[in-house]
Amino acid sequence: xxxxxxxxxxxxxxxxxxxxxxxxxxxxxxxxxxxxxxxxxxxxxxxxxxxxxxxxxxxxxxxxxxxxxxxxxxxxxxxxxxxxxxxxxxxxxxxxxxxxxxxxxxxxxxxxxxxxxxxxxxxxxxxxxxxxxxxxxxxxxxxxxxxxxxxxxxxxxxxxxxxxxxxxxxxxxxxxxxxxxxxxxxxxxxxxxxxxxxxxxxxxxxxxxxxxxxxxxxxxxxxxxxxxxxxxxxxxxxxxxxxxxxxxxxxxxxxxxxxxxxxxxxxxxxxx
Amino acid sequence: xxxxxxxxxxxxxxxxxxxxxxxxxxxxxxxxxxxxxxxxxxxxxxxxxxxxxxxxxxxxxxxxxxxxxxxxxxxxxxxxxxxxxxxxxxxxxxxxxxxxxxxxxxxxxxxxxxxxxxxxxxxxxxxxxxxxxxxxxxxxxxxxxxxxxxxxxxxxxxxxxxxxxxxxxxxxxxxxxxxxxxxxxxxxxxxxxxxxxxxxxxxxxxxxxxxxxxxxxxxxxxxxxxxxxxxxxxxxxxxxxxxxxxxxxxxxxxxxxxxxxxxxxxxxxx
Numbered sequence: 259x260x261x262x263x264x265x266x267x268x269x270x271x272x273x274x275x276x277x278x279x280x281x282x283x284x285x286x287x288x289x290x291x292x293x294x295x296x297x298x299x300x301x302x303x304x305x306x307x308x309x310x311x312x313x314x315x316x317x318x319x320x321x322x323x324x325x326x327x328x329x330x331x332x333x334x335x336x337x338x339x340x341x342x343x344x345x346x347x348x349x350x351x352x353x354x355x356x357x358x359x360x361x362x363x364x365x366x367x368x369x370x371x372x373x374x375x376x377x378x379x380x381x382x383x384x385x386x387x388x389x390x391x392x393x394x395x396x397x398x399x400x401x402x403x404x405x406x407x408x409x410x411x412x413x414x415x416x417x418x419x420x421x422x423x424x425x426x427x428x429x430x431x432x433x434x435x436x437x438x439x440x441x442x443x444x445x446x447x448x449x450x451x452x453x454x455x456x457x458x459x460x461x462x463x464x465x466x467x468x469x470x471x472x473x474x475x476x477x478x479x480x481x482x483x484x485x486x487x488x489x490x491x492x493x494x495x496x497x498x499x500x501x502x503x504x505x506x507x508x509x510x511x512x513x514x515x516x517x518x519x520x521x522x523x524x525x526x527x528x529x530x
Numbered sequence: 531x532x533x534x535x536x537x538x539x540x541x542x543x544x545x546x547x548x549x550x551x552x553x554x555x556x557x558x559x560x561x562x563x564x565x566x567x568x569x570x571x572x573x574x575x576x577x578x579x580x581x582x583x584x585x586x587x588x589x590x591x592x593x594x595x596x597x598x599x600x601x602x603x604x605x606x607x608x609x610x611x612x613x614x615x616x617x618x619x620x621x622x623x624x625x626x627x628x629x630x631x632x633x634x635x636x637x638x639x640x641x642x643x644x645x646x647x648x649x650x651x652x653x654x655x656x657x658x659x660x661x662x663x664x665x666x667x668x669x670x671x672x673x674x675x676x677x678x679x680x681x682x683x684x685x686x687x688x689x690x691x692x693x694x695x696x697x698x699x700x701x702x703x704x705x706x707x708x709x710x711x712x713x714x715x716x717x718x719x720x721x722x723x724x725x726x727x728x729x730x731x732x733x734x735x736x737x738x739x740x741x742x743x744x745x746x747x748x749x750x751x752x753x754x755x756x757x758x759x760x761x762x763x764x765x766x767x768x769x770x771x772x773x774x775x776x777x778x779x780x781x782x783x784x785x786x787x788x789x790x791x792x793x794x795x796x797x798x799x800x
Contacts, residue, residue: 283627287608293540327586327597334583342630345579349608356539356601 277407278453283343286450287350291443294361299432300368307369311496312428318485318493319420320362325481326355336402344403347450351410354447358440365436404458404465405472410451412473412512413480416524418444419504420479423497459516466517473518478527487530494528533710535595538703542602544609545696547616554689555620563753564685565621570750571677572614574738576630578607585663596660599707606704610697617690661715661722662729665774668708669730670737672770673783674701676763677737677754684754709770716775723776730771734782736790744790751792760792 308316330352339345367374421441425434459466477483482490498505505524513519560568582604615625678698682691716723739747755764767783787793 284612287612288544290605292542295540324594324597327600331583331586334579334586339580339583340631340634342576342627342634346608346627349579349605352601353605356598360539 277457278450281450283346290350291354293357298364302432303368316362318489320359321485322479322481323355323359325484326352329480333406337400338403338406354443401465401468405469407451407454408469411455414444414448416479420497498528533707535598539598539602545613547613547693550689552620567750567753568614570746572611575607575611577741578604606700658719658722662726664708664712665726668712669771671701671704671708672767673737680754730782735786748790751790755792
């Protein structure tokens with residue numbers, strides 16, 4: 259049995275008694291951000307192109323954003339999919355991520371000769387572990403929701419930091435504008451993930467232990483497996499190589515999640 | 531004709547109903563039996579995310595086009611759920627996220643095992659399994675289009691009819707994707723044809739029958755597909771399916787409807 263429920267009929271005094279009470283999932287679904295194509299100002303890149311390193315990062319960001327469906331797969335095979343409020347959120351979140359990935363792809367394409375075909379190659383996804391994962395995750399049950407919400411939280415923090423570094427290193431006005439839009443979207447997504455994560459970790463000792471175990475084993479950022487190792491290496495090196503304080507700051511933020519202190523996840527990921 | 535995935539994704543919208551006069555449900559409310567069917571349909575639409583999961587554990591999700599489609603499709607279906615539950619709410623019937631959760635919890639172990647089964651099958655069979663998903667999806671979406679349009683005709687309620695036709699229009703775009711994919715993949719592989727035939731013949735049931743109580747399936751299918759008109763619709767669905775490469779002669783819809791006792795009233799003509 260779940261150790262708490264997403265009650266809707268509780269009184270206001272009890273409002274904190276379900277995760278992310280302040281987040282209106284229906285409102286989020288209603289206002290989801292769709293295609294960014296009309297606002298990307300792609301023409302400006304013709305006269306003011308991005309550097310090769312920024313483009314390599316953008317391609318990487320595109321791949322990890324579009325790996326959403328693969329991530330969603332491992333989320334949905336667990337108890338997490340039972341919670342209709344969470345699946346409503348994830349449905350919308352996947353939609354927003356699709357369009358962020360699309361925007362990155364459009365920016366890449368704007369730097370290539372006109373008429374270049376988009377990349378339709380099959381995704382690289384490790385599928386052989388799904389069965390085992392699904393069995394194990396189902397035995398664990400409800401505490402897996404805490405794992406997934408925490409993954410979402412940390413991954414969003416990492417994306418936000420990466421986006422900010424990208425525009426700090428590449429002061430292109432149009433790119434700045436686009437990235438600011440994405441940062442705002444990530445901020446809203448984070449609101450849900452973080453509130454869910456903190457609530458669930460606070461509520462259950464088992465959730466804290468399982469989350470801690472799982473976090474250690476995850477390759478960061480989520481979706482990294484969809485790319486060769488050297489691309490992930492480049493991602494960390496380029497964005498955080500000269501900004502070690504940011505890595506420490508991210509790890510310090512992770513330390514504030516109940517039961518997750520001292521993991522140094524980002525430092526370890528950056529050193530691989 | 532090829533399905534233009536870019537065109538589809540860039541025009542994928544949530545269904546809107548804000549412009550429709552829902553106040554008319556107060557003066558001209560829908561009968562209980564219709565609300566019961568709408569409740570079923572809303573549940574099934576919200577449940578799409580669970581089907582999505584079953585698709586994702588197979589090789590299907592690796593294809594960029596399929597993945598793009600699934601993202602939009604899943605969201606559109608969620609909004610169909612929202613639209614239908616708004617109609618229910620106008621009649622004082624609330625369908626909140628907790629109730630949906632209860633439906634999902636009731637599925638218990640079956641629901642836990644489904645993705646494992648799918649994953650095993652999908653990964654053993656490999657690429658040809660995608661064809662099975664695509665024809666399965668096509669069959670379901672064809673049924674949905676028929677069901678929404680038929681209900682719009684039956685109810686003769688202008689606001690409901692308009693909403694259902696808007697939903698059906700989106701479902702028709704889903705049909706286009708699934709049917710194009712299924713046709714191509716079946717045409718290319720004999721093995722895919724054999725698999726698809728086997729799967730449809732042995733495992734297909736009316737949309738929602740795997741998650742809803744048999745009594746509810748019975749009510750909805752009877753409501754929508756009973757009578758001579760209904761039978762004509764059922765046979766049209768079977769025609770669509772049996773026109774696919776390697777699937778000629780299949781009558782899965784009529785057969786499964788018979789199982790639920792849905793007939794034209796008189797014994798069905800052979």
